[in-house]
Amino acid sequence: DAGVIQSPRHEVTEMGQEVTLRCKPISGHDYLFWYRQTMMRGLELLIYFNNNVPIDDSGMPEDRFSAKMPNASFSTLKIQPSEPRDSAVYFCASSPDRGLSHGYTFGSGTRLTVV
Amino acid sequence: RKEVEQDPGPFNVPEGATVAFNCTYSNSASQSFFWYRQDCRKEPKLLMSVYSSGNEDGRFTAQLNRASQYISLLIRDSKLSDSATYLCVVGMFSGGYNKLIFGAGTRLAVHP
Numbered sequence: 001d002a003g004v005i006q007s008p009r010h011e012v013t014e015m016g017q018e019v020t021l022r023c024k025p026i027s028g029h030d031y032l033f034w035y036r037q038t039m040m041r042g043l044e045l046l047i048y049f050n051n052n053v054p055i056d057d058s059g060m061p062e063d064r065f066s067a068k069m070p071n072a073s074f075s076t077l078k079i080q081p082s083e084p085r086d087s088a089v090y091f092c093a094s095s096p097d098r099g100l101s102h103g104y105t106f107g108s109g110t111r112l113t114v115v
Numbered sequence: 116r117k118e119v120e121q122d123p124g125p126f127n128v129p130e131g132a133t134v135a136f137n138c139t140y141s142n143s144a145s146q147s148f149f150w151y152r153q154d155c156r157k158e159p160k161l162l163m164s165v166y167s168s169g170n171e172d173g174r175f176t177a178q179l180n181r182a183s184q185y186i187s188l189l190i191r192d193s194k195l196s197d198s199a200t201y202l203c204v205v206g207m208f209s210g211g212y213n214k215l216i217f218g219a220g221t222r223l224a225v226h227p
Contacts, residue, residue, distance in 0.1 A: 042217065042218070042219040042220065043159070043202070043217040045214065048214070055212065056210065056211070056212045056214070058210050058211075091158055091159075098206075098213050098214065098215075099147075099206065099214070099215045100146065100147040100206040100213060100215070101147065103149050103151070103161045103164070103204070103215070104161075104215060105161075106158035106159050106160070107158060108157070108158050109157075109158050
């Protein structure tokens with residue numbers, strides 16, 4: 001298995017632009033998680049999906065952030081408009097369950113810089 | 116109080132040393148416990164699960180103390196390649212859902 005695949009690996013964009021991050025979970029994993037990591041706040045859960053349905057989006061910072069999972073093999077996290085404080089590493093992770101038994105498998109992350 | 120707390124370190128140790136990290140968690144009903152490792156500019160990777168009776172994987176030993184709500188990770192005979200950030204992870208009911216909560220991590224630097 002190729003693992004969790006994220007794209008792009010790096011993204012540099014100007015403030016106000018729309019940014020779309022992409023994720024392909026491991027096949028057969030019913031749970032998909034989006035995390036953001038910064039030096040100040042560590043790893044923060046933004047949202048997670050179960051069988052393509054958003055379950056808990058309480059971590060989404062504000063309306064500028066949205067996430068979708070149109071099918072079992074693809075998810076996007078969109079930021080519109082982007083701001084410099086959105087600069088962080090965004091990780092996608094997947095799990096065959098809620099992760100309570102096996103943990104999560106993370107993708108390589110997208111390093112976002114908003115200038 | 117944070118749900119999962121760790122000493123941020125850094126722990127600077129020589130090769131061959133034994134080093135221990137502790138982590139405390141707030142929810143006494145938590146059922147799942149893990150240690151993850153994160154290398155610089157890489158994703159977190161599962162190092163080992165932590166079981167109630169304690170468990171060992173080579174040079175790594177994990178312990179759980181439910182009464183005191185803390186988890187520990189012991190690394191024996193440290194190698195240069197052990198240099199990384201170690202994340203304590205607890206499965207708990209938070210914000211209305213069961214999910215994994217990550218600590219901020221403890222940084223380990225092993226030097227020659």
